[in-house]
Amino acid sequence: MSKQAIGSVLVVGGGIAGIQASLDLADSGYLVYLVEKNSAIGGVMSQLDKTFPTNDCSMCIISPKLVEVGRHLNIELLTLSEVQSISGEQGNFEIKLTQHPRYVDVDKCIACGICAEKCPKKVLNEYDAGLGKRKSIYLKYAQAVPLKYAIDENCIYFKKGKCKACEKFCPSDAINFDDKQKELTINAGAILIAPGSAVYDPSVYDTYGYKQSPNIVTSLEFERILAATGPFAGDLVRPSDKKAPAKIAWLQCVGSRDINTCDNSYCSSVCCMYANKQAVIAKEHCDDPLDTAIFFMDLRTYGKDFDKYNLRAQEDHGVRFIRSRIHSVFPDDDDKLRIVYATESGKRAEERFDMVVLSVGLSPGKDVAGLAEKMGVELNNHGFARTSCLSPVSTNREGIFVCGTFQEPKDIPHTVMEASASAAAATGNLSHARWSLTRVKEMPPEENVTGQKPRIGVFVCNCGINIGGVADVPAIRDYARDLTHVIHVEDNLFTCSQDNQDHIKQIIREKGINRVVVASCSPRTHEPLFQETIRDAGLNKYLFEMANIRDHNTWVHMDNPEKATEKAKDLVRMAVAKAAYSEPLHQVSLKISKAALVIGGGVSGMEAAVGIADQGRPVYLVEKSIELGGNAKFLGTTWQGEQIGPYLEDLVNRVKNHPDIELFMQTKVTGTTGTMGNFSTTLTSLNGEGKEIKIDHAVTVLATGGREKVPEQYLYGEHPHVMTQLDMDRAFSESDERLSGTKSVVFIQCVGSRIPERPYCSKICCTHSLKSALLLKNKNPKMKVYIVYRDIRSYGFREELYVQAREAGVIFIRYNLKNLPKVESLEDDHLSVTVTDHVLGMPVRLKPDLLVLASGIVPNANTALFEFFKVPVNSEGFLIEAHAKLRPVDFSSEGIFLAGLAHYPKPIEESIAQAKAAASRAMTILAKEEIMVGGVVASVEDARCAACLTCVRTCPYGIPKINEDSHAVIDSAECHGCGMCVSECPGKAISLQHFTDEQLLAKTSALFTSGG
Amino acid sequence: MIVADRKSLDEIQEMIKDYKKILLVGCKGCVTVCNVGGMKEVQVLSSILKIARKKEGRELQVEERTIERQCDFEYVEQLRADCDRFDAILSMACGVGPQFLAEAFPSQKIYPALDTKFFGGAVQHGIWEERCAGCGTCVIHFYDSLCPIARCAKSLQHGPCGGSANGKCEISEDVDCIWDIIVRKKMEQERLEDLRTYRAFKDWRSARDGGPRKSIREELVQ
Amino acid sequence: MNETFEPQIVAYCCNYCAYAAADLAGSMRLSYPSNVKVIQVPCTGRVDILYLLRAIEDGADGIYVAG
Structure with missing residues (x-):
């Protein structure tokens, strides 16, 4: 098949x-x-x-x-x-x-916005979560892709058969009411x-008053209020009177963790963190101190750096956290919102706020x-x-x-x-x-312009009336004619239109133009299009410059056409000055290795290896121990109850029998050189004589794992009936005698986690304890099971386990850092756990037969390995990904990826997903025969280099090296092109192509020298 | 390397206040490496001086050159063809540079733009520390390659003075007491006994105290 | 300096953030004085102190580095 x-x-x-x-x-x-x-x-x-x-x-x-x-x-x-x-x-x-139908021809629409300006029909703007209005012909948001308008069903022409204002005013004839x-x-x-998913709709609740007061908003509405592009342009004001609020409350778990008919029983996973963030950001928006209070049940800040964020929110920003589930919000006559709640000690309290944010969950x-x-x-x-x-x-x-x-x-x-x-x-x-x-895409051969005097063509765009309606475009065009090196000028209604691309190509050839300047909109949206056009005409794409005379000029100086015209001339002059120094840049292709190196033979490493090998690429999988499987060897089931044993056995077999996986057991990495595409790594056998082997590979996946921390407290290792969660799992699978006849078990959560030495949540322990507690209750429903916890963090659908555990009669007792549980061994060797009950406010003494410590996860120390690959670790020893949000499996150094516990504690399902993700990211490189390198990158002029190490020390990515000939080398395959080293080099030995000193100084200088 | 800092703008401006056209000369040696006198710094100082002069309503012409080393006459010679075109030469080298320039071009007025500080190295980007005083008779082998001559405020050779507290020297909380470090290292290596050895008076004649110094290597002298 | 003093301000903007923000100001039609001219740089790290000085020498009254 x-x-x-x-x-x-x-x-x-x-x-x-x-x-x-x-x-x-x-x-x-x-x-x-x-x-x-x-x-x-x-x-x-x-x-x-x-x-x-x-x-x-x-x-x-x-x-x-x-x-x-x-x-x-x-x-x-x-x-x-x-x-x-x-x-x-x-x-x-x-x-x-x-x-x-869009009713707008995407080939013709240039997103000038005149249609929306003229459209008489206003509708609620769903992008602003309904807080603002937009027109019936609309662009979803300013940066939308595709950047094309669309007409919705509210259009007056559709309803009444007449209007067509948009069609009348569209300068590019893009409206098409016949679209089908x-x-x-x-x-x-x-x-x-x-x-x-959808955002939970809180209007089904009367008690939250969402429909009664405009100042009770959902968290998504609040995001839009905070956003600079939102309905209030980023001013934090109340929707009712547009005045700045002094007090805002967040109510957590609205529509989540509830089992009323219209609620969702699960935890929505993201609300605790976004409430933290919104409170902190809201404070930053206000000149006067803003009082913020978050009403919550369990604080579920379980992700990487989340607990630290929460601590900063509390300690540095003074966000108040009140543990109480709010059932009602009462709008008072004076526009304030009253919240009644129970304090920790059970007393009734009341507070009034200017705004209330409902932290709504995610619904299907x-x-x-x-x-x-x-x-x-x-x-x-x-x-x-x-x-x-x-x-x-x-x-x-x-x-x-x-x-x-x-x-x-x-x-x-x-x-x-x-x-x-x-x-x-x-x-x-x-x-x-x-x-x-x-x-x-097929490209014509490139013309060699080296040594040619610049012959610059300037194309000034009217952008319909976006530019031409404000600035005097013919005057700008004529002005450009007299600038040095300019041999051709013209203005276009839309320089970006399809027919104009052909026209530009023709003019380039006819007039022998070797540098092109387009004065129109933003290079961020249009530079690639024009670069493609000049490339089609045989010019290197870097022989192109843009002057942004729309977004940075006519759109922001509409009220002063004269000044806009003058500024446009300045911007064109600056672009021409830079273009005169533009040089062609060539990317070169570099053959790359086909193989991947995966380090770590746990579930993450094996999944990554299989993921890559299944795509037909050879994988070297290195494991330092004698056995594959890592922590998964000790696990019983997933939280959903799937057996991990058979899965692991199957995975190990696939790894061992895969024709494209070469396995190196009892082996470690002892050195590596090279960069993305072509690494060369030395593997040394830990077995016997320490045989060394060198392998070539294009990418590296680090899946070096973590482990359950060995507890140093609560009599672990001293009393035979104190065990960790993994000990407990093993006890289950081995039918340990300590489990038989057990009448009561206490679990203590957050052992070694969420403390100053390790200020992070280990993410998996709450779910693990709930799962084990249920197993115990299943075994013997009469068994007394206590979970002593700080916050139960059964995020997502894991909340089911929490509900089941409570239903099964598991007793939950909360503690805090100031009041840690006390564990003693009594004279009869029986265990005693004393903990202050949060409801009674009194110490409770439990005498369990077994004490299970939910000890946190610590990363495996691999300092030397991480240094070989120059990958960073955070203060807790976890690997730091390239970007916490959008590059969660990449490193800043290209071609190296991460997965599993080495990144952060996570359950097996997330390790598997991350490992597959690493395989996917790796395949974006491995799928190719060669990679293109060069372009806008830094290059070193050897003769000027003093080998002073400034570049080595200032590069944020650690790319420059001093070579054996005592000068700096910057690998163009790795250089990110930021130019930091260029600016710092004391010998002026480094230049950044396309942003050279010459170019940028010429551009700056041109601003102050009017005329050609 | 020789570590230098740039003189204050006021001081440099005062030196060149009477001149309209100066040659600003950088050096590709130590001062480039310590980010104070290479081509970049020459361009920067040139621009600063011109702006400062413009503020006074006068003009200053500056030409920029950066030569391989100002402490070698052959390189200095590269400036000869141009040097008469200028009212003065401002050197961005260590103290050696202006003197070599002055010797090469006796009729020209030569000024230093840098304060030469010490022999040292970069402990991190932007921070340099003194490691050697150039005393002429190296003794650091007695002290596990830690130099009390350069790094003790009093150049003590037999242990810390009473001003050593919490690992810091009494002259400043930012200065480590080198003796504290020496003693700790000896203790770690269980060689504290070494410090019982009496050291003879140091012969300071090999240092600056013996007058200007010269190094002659016969085999190299032609 | 006369009464109609119009400062010239050069803004070096990082392509990834501040330049994008200037584009956004355009999309939102937020008005600001026309004296500001933006120069796109790949990163504010590329802004050499020399550019600031040369701009002043050339006649800039203010320089804005944003990223």
């Missing part, structure tokens, strides 16, 4: 999950159909203001990915489209799609579903049930995709995979990880068809 497999993949949903999956797939040799039901991709992430725990601007980090999708030759973006039906099977599906719904049929070898999307039915994909009892912990991105139907919040509520990094994982899983059976459907 796999021989007839089709080399294309359908991705349903254009949120961050669909985006990441599409990019991975397209970069590793598959044609992608990305289907999005809205008019633009970006999903919920594009609506967020900031992202935790780094407080990065959400739009700033997602926008480059949006652009990449929009421009990718091998991603066919189908917006306003929905899946109607599928047939066929894994390897060859046929999918019928409906594409709804299209039925499309596509074929794909696999399908990924990433439709995301409203269309996903229908979609799942069409796909033949099963849902779980919550309405999300049903998956197994041991194959976390696979659905019940072969060839159809899921990722993101459709699988379970989760945060962005986990979503991105799963997106990559699903890309790897989806293509596991398609590798024969890789590159079979991908498109390649």
Whole structure:
């Protein structure tokens, strides 16, 4: 079957999950159909203001990915489209799609916005979560991809048969009221579903008063309030009176962790962190001190650096955390909102706030049930995709995979990880068809301009009336004529229009132009288009410059056309000055190795190895111990109850028998050289005489794992009946005598976690204890089981275990750091655990037969290995990924990836997903025969280099090295092109191509020298 | 390497206040490595001086050159063709540079733009520390390669003085007491007994105290 | 300096953030004085102190480095 497999993949949903999956797939040799039901991709992430725990601007980090999708030759973006039906099977599906009419011709629309300005119909703006208004013809948001308007069903012409104001005013004739719904049929070898989830609608509750007061908002509405692009332009004001609030409350778990009819019983996983973030960011928005209070049940800040964020929120920012579930919000007559709650000591308290944010959870999307039915994909009892912990991105139907919040509520990094994982899983059976459907662009040979005097052509764009309606474009054009080296000028209605591209090519050839300047909009959106045009005309793409006379000029100086004209002249002069120094840059192709090195033979390492080997690439898997399997050897079941033993056995067999995996047991890495594409690593056998072997590989996956910390407290190792969770699992599997006849068991949570020495949550221990407690209760329902905890962090659907445990009669007693449980061995050798009960406020003494310590996870120390690969670790010893949000399995150093516990504590399902993700990321490199290097990178002029180490010490990526000839070398394959070393070099020995001193000084200087 | 800092702008401006056209000369040796006198710093100082002069309403012409080393006459010679075109030469080398320039071009006015500080190295980017005083008779083998001559405020050879407290020298909390470090290292290596050895008076004649020094290596002298 | 003093301000903006922010200001039609001229750099790390000085020498009244 796999021989007839089709080399294309359908991705349903254009949120961050669909985006990441599409990019991975397209970069590793598959044609992608990305289907999005809205008019633009970006999903919920594009609506967020900031992202935790780094407080990065959400739009700033997602926008480059949006652009990449929009421009990718091998991603066919189908917006306003929905899946109607599928047939066929894994390897060859046929999918019928409906594409709804946009009524705007995407080839003609230049997103000038005049249509929306003229459109008389206002509707609620769903991008602003309904807080603001937009027009019936709209662009979803300023950075939308595709950057094309669309007309919705509220259009007056559709309702009443007349208006067409947009058509009348559209300068590029792009409005098409005759646009029709299209039925499309596509074929794909696999399908990924990433439709995301919906935001819980709190209007079903009367008691929260969401409908009664405009100042009670959902958390998504609050994101839009905080956002600079939001309804109030980033001013934190109350919707009712637009005045700055002095007190804001967040109510957690709205629509989550509740079992009333209209609620969701699960935990939505992300709300605790976003509330933390919103409170901190809200404070930053206010000049006057803002009082913020978060009312919560359990604080579930379980992810990487989340607890630290929470501590900063409390200690540095003074965010108040009040443990109380709020049932009602009472709007008072004076516009204040009254909250009544019970304090820790059980007393009734009352507080009044100016605003209340409902931390609403994630619900299944409203269309996903229908979609799942069409796909033949099963849902779980919550309405999300049903998956197994041991194959976390696979659905019940072969060839159809899921990722993101459709699988379970989760945060962005986990979503991105799963997106990559699903890309790897989806293509596991398609590798024969890789590159079979991908498109390649043919280019004419490049003209050699070396030594030629600059002959610059300047094209000034009117952008309809966006530029021409404000600035005097003919005057700008004529001004440019007199600038040095300029041999051709013209102005265009739309320089970016398709016919104009052909015209530009023709002019370049006719007039022998060797540098091109376009004065129009932003290079961020349009430079690639024009670069492609001049490349088609035989010019190197770096012989191009842009002057942004729209976004940075006519759009922001509309009220002063004269000044806008003058500034446009300045900007054109500056661009021409830089263009005169532009030189062609050439990327060179570098042959790369085909193999991957995976370090670590636990579940993560083995899954990554199999993931890569299944794609037909050789893998060297290195394990330092004598046995494969890592921690999974000690685990019984997943939280959903799947047996880990048989899975592990199967995985080990696949690794051992895979023709493309070469296994090195009892081996360690003792050195490495090279960079992405061509690493050379020395492996040394730990067995016997220490045989050394050198291997060449293109990528490296670090899956070096972690382990349960050996507790240093609570009589561990001193009293035979004190054990860790893994000891307990072993006791279960070995029918340990300590379990027989046990009448009472106490679990203590957060042993060695969430303390100043290790200020992180180990993520898995709450679920593990709940699972073990239920097993005990199952064995003997009369057994007394106590869980002594700080916060129960059974996130996502794991909340089911918490509910079951309470129903089964497990007793939960909370403690805090000031009041740690006391464990003693009594005279009769019986254990005693004393803990202050949070309800009674009194010490309670328990005398368990068994004490289980939920000890945290610590990373395996691999200092030397991490130094070989120059990968960073945080203060707790966990590896630091390239970006906490969007590059969760990459390192800043290209070609090195990570997975599993070495990154952060996580349950097996997340380790598997991360390992598959690492395989997917690795395949974006391994799929290629060669990589292109060079371009905008730093290069060293040897004669000027003093070998002073300034570049070595200042490069944020650690790329420059001093070579044996005593000068710096910067590997163009690795250089990120930031230019930091260039600016710092005391000998002026380094230059950054395309941003040379000459170019930037010429550009700056040109601003102050009017005239040619 | 020789570590230097740039003189204050006021001081440099005062030196060149009467001149309209100066030659600013950098050095590709030590001062490039310590980020104070290479081509980049020459460009920066040149620009600063011109701006400062412009503020006074006068003009300053500066030409920039950076030569291989200012402590070798052959390289200094490269400036000869141009040097008369200038009212003065400002050197961005260590103290050796201006003197070599002055010797090569006796009729020209030569000024230093740097304060030469010490022999040392970079402990991290942007921080240099003194390690050698150039005393002419190295004794660091007695002290596990830690130099009390350069790194003890009093150049003591037989242990710390009473001003050593908590590992710091009494002159400043930012200065480590080298004797504290020496003693600790000896203790770690269980060689504390070494310090019982009496050291003869140091012959300071090989240091600056013996007057200007010269090194003649007969085999190299032609 | 006369009463109609119009400062010239050069803004070196990182392509990834501040330049994008300036684009966004355009999309949102946020008005600001036309005296500011943006120069795109790949990263603010590329902004050499020399550029700031040369800009002042050339006549800049203010320089803005944003990233």
